[in-house]
Amino acid sequence: MTVASLGSRASRLAGSSLIVLLYAFLLIPLVAVIAASLTAGEFMRLPPEGLSLRWFARFFQRGDLVEALLMSLRIALVTTLVTSIVALMAALASQSLSRRMAVWFQIGMTLPLLIPELLTAIGLLFFLYRIGLGKTVLGLQIGHIVLAFPYCYVSIAAALRQIDPALDDASGSLGASGWQTFRHVTLPLAMPGLVMGAVFAFITSFDLYTVSLLLKPIGGNTLPLALFDFLTYEFSPTAAAAATMSVLLAFVGVAVIQKLVGLQRAF
C-alpha cells in the first residue's frame, strides 16, 4: 500500500467521521428529550434510570398542562382547516398567472415565513387591539393562521405545478364544467400536496411560541407557553414527556409526507 493511498484513506475516514458528528449534532437534542421522558427515576437524568411511562401519566394528571394541550390542538385544527382551503384557492388562482407574476405571487404568499415571527406578532398585537380583538382566542387564532399559511401554500402550489395542464383542457373539451374538472381531475391529483400542506400547517401551529406569547387570551395558554413556564420553575421529566409528544407528532408528520409525496420533493 502506498503512502498516497493511505493518506487518501485517512482523509476519507476524517471526512466521514465529521459527517457523522454533524448529523449527531442535529439529532442529539431530540434523542435527549425522548430519553429523558422515559426515565423511571425521579430526576431528569441521562441515560434514564430505568424505563417507564410514569411521566406521561404525570403529565395527564396536571390540569394546567392538559388544558394547554387541548387549546393547542383546537387552535392547530382550526388553523389547518382554514389555511388548507384558503391556500388551495390561492394556489389554483396562481395557475392562471403568467410565469413572472406567479413568482411574485409566491413571494407575497410566503411573506410570513420570510420575515421574523416576532415582528409579525408585534404588528398583530397592536392591530388586533385596534380592531377590538386584543387578548381573544380569535385574535390568537388569526395569528396562527397567518404564520402557518405559507407552509401550506408552498406544498399545495408545488403539487398543482406537477399536474399536466393538458388534463385540465381534456376534461374541459369533453364537456366537464369547471367545478367537475376541479372535483374529479385536479383535486385527486393535488391531494397528496394538500394533505402535506395540512400536516405542515398543523405542526407549525402546534409549535408556535412567540406569536402565542404576545397574542394569548387572558387565562389561556398553549402547550409551548405552558411548557416554557413549567421549565422556568420545575426541571422535571414531566416537561420532557410534554416535549416528547411534540417530537412524536413531528415524526408522524414526516412519515405521512414521505408516504404521500416523498421527502426529497417536499423539502
Next chain:
Amino acid sequence: MRRLPRLALGLPAVLLLLVFLILPYAEMITMSFRASQPGTMHGAGFTADHYRNVMSGGLYLEALARSLLLALFITLACLVVSYPIAWHLSRASGRKALLLYACVASPLMIGVLIRNFGWMIIVNVDGPLNRVLLSLGLIDRPLRLLFTQGLVALALVHVFTPFMVLPINNALRNINPAVIEASRSLGASRFATFWKVILPLSFPGIQPGLILVFVLATAAYVTPALLGGQMVTMMPTLVVQTLVGTFDWPLGATLAVVMATAALIAVVVFSLATHRLMERVRA
C-alpha cells in the same frame, strides 16, 4: 376564458395577508411615532422622541449591536456546519438519501422551544455532557453552561442549520457533474475544483440561506429568553420586555422597527455586494 373567476379564488388569501400582515406592519410603524402614556396603549399626538431616545441611548444600541453580531456569528457557523451536510446529502441516493433527508427535516418540524430544551438536558450540571467530561478527566468540576451566551449560540445554530442545508443541497444537486469532471480531467486538484468550481456554483443556494438565517437569527426570541438567562440583553428580549413587561407600546414598536431596519440594511448591502457573483454563476 375562465381566467377572471379563477383569479378571484386568490382573493381570500390576498385579503388575509393584506389585512392581517400588511396592515399590522403599518400599525407598528404608526405606533412607533406615537407618544407614550402609562396605563393606555398610547398618548395623544405624534412624536419622533422614541427614535431619538433609541438612537442616542447606549443600552438600546448596545443590545442591537450585540444581536446583529450574534446573528452574524450564527449565520457563518451555520454555513460551516451546513455545507458538509448539504454536500453529503446531495451525493446520496435511494434509501440512504431518504434517511438523511429525514434527519435534516425532522428538526425543522419540531418547535424551537423543544429543541432548546434538549440542549438544557444535555448541558445541565449533572447532565450527560458534564458526566462524560468528568469521567474522561477533562474537567475536575461540572461546567455551568446553562444561561451563557455560548449555549444560546449553539442552540441557535442547531435551530437554523436545516434552513441552510436545504437550499445549498438544492444548488449542489443542480450542478452538472460533467463540469466537475471537466475540471478534474483538466488537471485541477480536488481542492481547486472545490474552491473554483463547486463553491461558486453552489452560491445560488448559499446566498438565500445566509440571508434567511441572518434575518431570523437577529429577531430570534425564544432561545435567548430560555437559555440566555437574565445576564445579557439581546434586542428581541428587550422588545418583548418593553411590550409585555412595562407596557410601553410606542417605545417597543420603535425598538422593533429599528431592529428590522438594521437587519434589512445588512441584507440589502450583502445582496448588492454578492450581486455580481450571482450574475456570473447564472451566466
